[in-house]
Amino acid sequence: MPEDTTTTTATAETEATGSDFITRAIEEDLKTGRYDRVHTRFPPEPNGYLHIGHAKAIYIDYGMAVAFGGKFNLRFDDTNPAKEEQEYIDGIIKDIAWLGADWEDRLFFASDYFEQLYEWAVQLIKAGKAYVDHLSADEIREHRGTLTEPGRNSPYRDRPVEENLDLFERMKNGEFAEGECVLRAKIDMAAPNINLRDPVMYRILHDEHPRTGDQWCIYPMYDWAHGQSDSIEGITHSLCTLEYEHHRPLYDWFIEQLGVYAPRQIEFAPFILSYTVLSKRRLIKLVNEGHVSGWDDPRMPTLAGMRRRGYTPEAIHTLMDLVGVSKANSVVDIALLEHCIRQDLNKRAERRMAVLRPLRVVIENYPEGQVEEVEAVNNPEDESAGMRKVPFSRVLYIEQEDFMENPPKKFYRLAPGREVRLRYGYFITCTGVVKDAQGNIVELRCTYDPETRGGYAPDGRKVKATLHWVSAAHAVQAEVREYDYLFTHEDPNVLQEGENFMKYLNPNSLQVVKPCYVEPSLAGAEPGSRYQFERLGYYCVDPDSSRDRPVFNRTATLRDTWAKVQQAQ
């Protein structure tokens, strides 16, 4: 009984990961026989780039299909040519593929169904369930009523079927200007649910459509296209966010009037992240006004931006697993996102040494001109990553913040007279500080202990700190871009009258650091490759890199307990 086996497996898997209300609803539908299979879809509108919030929807849609051995479609809801562009279609496809959701050969467009939708509209008109309205947009709004008052019928509401048919045909044939008339469903202008007050089904748009060109000048509204598109594709579970909850009665109404196959819509809470904005309108504003370099700016919560920043699909997936699925309004702490990427990259990113804010160190007793190749572990979390050689010589760079002339209590890095270890190198002791005319520290004089090669003291003596370093003569110059949250407030929506979210834009969200010195193995690093710079954080090679001048985006810092100690002091 292969079928039973499949069902059992799917159930076991979903139970193993903890079941959410959607999983339970689907299990119920399968058990009662409402559906005998699972088929979901992700329905983006190609009017912008996908962001981390969409990733949640994709993981739920695709994840449910996988969990139940079902299918998953990608369908663009391209019903508004005024706002949609091919660039966005391409970008969205790339992002979803990157996330790992697989729609196989089922890439669809709502525009594929324009003809069918048109026929169905005619069917509704014939049934006396739709009419052409000549009220202006303003008048329609006026007639709609308010949240507490019922609306009023349009004077055109009871036109004879024949007249509606004729008018609708002429709408399709381009005989009317934009805004002159619309097709409306005839439901109930007094319905408490405003979506049922004779919603517009078609409006006239003399716009070139990315896919259908100038074939149509009437375009279906989302509410008219969406449910039927799901129906056409045989979707069993139309999973969407909470905001569509009160559209469900309308979708059900259309399906019922048409007498076609009915999917089941289930709504879940949207994904919201602290310290960021996710509304398309706002993201577009950030891009258009130049507050970021583009949709893929590494500070952006877009998938394109996060990819460039160095985030992995796996980390995003883990985040969604941890966040879970519910109907409660919630804001996810951005610290959880950071935790996910650190956890992932800790396991897989190779380590390298990079000095971002260099301080020159001369090892006085190290022979001039001598160069040694020391062995360094590529990834202590993954033995198979192997080893590499790093050149060591008399003049090195260390991090400025790894030295203090007058160290406070818990600072145990380098200081005058103190001995520390250079990772994989030697123990060194600071013997002198060289300053410029302004009193700035420009160079450290040190001695090394030749007995400590590799970083071990044969006499067993300990040092409290291990520093990363780079040989000055061998270092590759690099640029590092450090990012902070784009907003200074955890909820950029907390605004007074007349303010807007730009109030919280973080002026220091990008800091370019250069020249930095990185170990020679990083020359020519491939854009997109990720590394952990020891003791600093995770970095991803930016496409702006050139062979002799790599550019790194800081994906995330390492957890920094010293920073906390400092803050506490």
Place this chain on the structure above:
RNA sequence: UGGGGAGUCGCCAAGUGGUCAAGGCACGGGUCUUUGGAACCUGUAUACGUAGGUUCGAAUCCUACCUCCCCAGCCA
């Protein structure tokens, strides 16, 4: 004031009448350490919106109330 949703620790989130108050993040201690990373151990004696009620027993059932979110595009 119409309709639709939601309220469990600082943030997510399990729990669906009987070891009930999971788990993760964050935060605090500690062990270990050639990354002040990672890993490991450990802590946060009143976290179940409020008030009643049903019951031997309620976060879980009932009633009322409170708070928050969404809806009045020819956007999706």
